[in-house]
Amino acid sequence: MNEVNITILGGGREVGRAAILVSNSEKKILLDYGVIFEEDKPLFPLHVRPKELSAVFLSHAHLDHSGAVPLLYINAKIPLFTTELTAELSELLIRDFLKISGYYVPFEHNELSQMLSNLNCIRYGEDLQLDDDYVVSVRDAGHIPGSSYFIIDVNGLRILYTGDINPSDTVLLKGADLGKIGDIDVLISESTYISYEHPEREYCEKTLIEILEEVLEKGGKVLIPAFSVGRSQEILLVLEKYDIEYPIFIDGMARGVIEILVRHPECLRDYRLLERALEKTLIVKDWSDRKKALDMPSIIIAPAGMLKGGPSLYYAKKIAKDPKSAIIMVSFQAPYTPGRHLLETGLLPEISGKVKARIEWLDFSSHAGRRQLLETIRKISPRKSCIFVHGDYRAVKEALPELEQEYDFEILVPRNGETISVKP
Ligand SMILES: [Zn+2]
Ligand SMILES: [Zn+2]
Incomplete structure (x- = not known):
């Protein structure tokens, strides 16, 4: 079977503008398309041709994952898969984003409406079959209301993308559902707090x-x-x-x-x-x-x-x-x-x-801290590699020697624009 390419369009060695393209020879699917703020100005992920996309999966409503999604809907009709709650919260946040930063944003309300009219609501526990190529499983990520992580089955490979994840319960939400994940080949993990321990x-x-x-x-x-x-x-x-x-x-x-x-x-x-x-x-x-x-x-x-x-x-x-x-x-x-x-x-x-x-x-974070993230990675133990995204490079680098000593799989910290090819 053919290889699968994972291209980092945003969130490479930075916290924000999450955007990951997964493609085989037939189809391309996009996981998140967010923004990052440099001072007050939003920056967008690398370009992708919307007409080449078969589907967009949105992990959660935060603008660093959702804020650039309407950009894909200027001239295209791509099915958008996300939970109903994420869709409603994203609409609220993107409308506010347009109100506050509209001058710097290359889309308008019309594109947001187009995005929402291509919405396909998904539920936790659901396995979505996209034609013959891809099956995407949706799980609760425990990060904010409606947040998901995805497991993508393609060309005999299983890729898990965490989005933003919190395995611990908070008063508002249950921690991420990490039960019965099965074998994973490639883990694409957020690394926001990989070198930082949250207090209890x-x-x-x-x-x-x-x-x-x-x-x-x-x-x-x-x-x-x-x-x-x-x-x-x-x-x-x-x-x-x-x-x-x-x-x-x-x-x-x-x-x-x-x-x-x-x-x-x-x-x-x-x-x-x-x-x-x-x-x-x-x-x-x-x-x-x-x-x-x-x-x-x-x-x-x-x-x-x-x-x-x-x-x-x-x-x-x-x-x-x-x-x-x-x-x-x-x-x-x-x-x-x-x-x-x-x-x-x-x-x-x-x-x-x-x-x-x-x-x-006070640190009321909704992300996994260092210990929780390492435990989660250990639990998933990908067979081939772990790709760190959504993390400050210095913080990831600090954690690398320990991780490389402990884990057998390859650890990668790609830059934006890098493509990782994975063979089944
Ligand atoms: Zn988030
Ligand atoms: Zn995020």
Whole structure:
């Protein structure tokens, strides 16, 4: 049988713009087509001819996986396979992306509509037969609501693409479904935290609760800037799990995400916890609600998670000079974002002098940390090779000597544009 080519169109030695082309002599399928932000400007993956694609598989809604997919629909009609929840969340995020970065984006709402009109919804556990060539199995990746990883059977080879993966349970989601994977020849793995160990989740939850209680008892307000998809809801559920009785406000796009999640209760680990949390949560509707949130000791969950705008930046500026209040970051803070700047310097844009509110950072990551990633790779143990993508090259290089000593299979860290040929 003929060889299979795996071409890295994006996400090679970088965290972002995931895009992987899998092709045999007959057909090409694309796994993800995302963007990466350099400062505020989105960068796109390498070009692929949309008309040559037989299918696009989207692992999850984050823009670094979904943000460039509409580009493929300018003149082509390619079947798009993803979960219904990922499709709905992607629509929300891509619309927002067009609103904020539209000037730099080479497609418009029309292409997003075209993308959605070519949607084929897939479910966890499903094995999809694409003509005679490919069978693609869909599994829960445990990363954000609706996220999947894929196993591709082609030309007698089995290729597993993790997308972004989290094998551990969180309050919001069950960890990735890693049962009964069978033999894998090639593993294409994310490597975001391959050299970084997350603290225990329970430690983060308890620390968050301790800080909240200290601040709120003194009459302060707590702002939790959080990503709209996943992290905002995770924090909301942590507050419910620990039975926090102070008023909780949720603002920005996180509200729209909740509306979507309520329609997909089966995707959450414990939907009743969300129901109970929502009974107590005040969903911010207008400016008078925002004023109310700032008028009392309260917990405010709001995107953007890195304070790059949105309601979180508004609230941050309002409480910046209040030493009784706190801003607790719960997401990775990318370089050049106001959130990172605040953590490193204690300064916020448009606010003169140091921020007086208490500043904290807690690691509520939705990616596998080093140990979990290595355990996952060990469990899969590909027969031929492991291809690392979606990782900073320095971090992957740091982990390589240990990995090469431990594993028999070949380890590859390709650049964008590289093709790896695999023989059956
Ligand atoms: Zn992601
Ligand atoms: Zn990602």
